[in-house]
Amino acid sequence: MLIRTPVDLGAVIRDRRKRLKLDQSTLAKRIGVSRQWVIEVEHGHPRAELALVLRALDALGIPLDASGETPINRSSPKAGVDINAIVTKAKKSKA
Template sequence: MLIRTPADLGAVIRDRRKRLKLDQSTLAKRIGVSRQWVIEIEHGHARAELALVLRALDALGIPLDASAEPTASRGSAPARVDINAIVAKAKKGKS
């Protein structure tokens, strides 16, 4: 599944957690966060700390593939992700 929004990511996390028959509290303990954090990430909370999101993906066995290989989409070049702009925007929101 191509994840484009925080809500997409939350849906993937929620679906995997349920498939593994884990409740939110158990997942929270595995990640080292509160149950409320799990609830928020599953609802697409856009300000989740990246390190915690990566820890959640690892705890659920969800691989993260960030390869830059072009995809076959009608001959167009893949969209580039400007990670610096994403981080700057996130920092602005915290101020």
């Protein structure tokens, strides 16, 4: 699945943070932001500064590849992060 919305990206960030057993304060310190910023990104706040989002992805070891050289196959997710499951779980928890 492609990350298409800030909510999708927030779900991925929250899932990885939890899998790394980091609390929001610890992640915030690694990025150089406030805990409130982490909370807003994890909830899909659409106005988060891109440079800080990229720092968050780097701090969590989430690669961002925009080469466009690899064809997208939506039916078979790559090994590692199952974005479909993360987004589905996040949507269910909000209901």
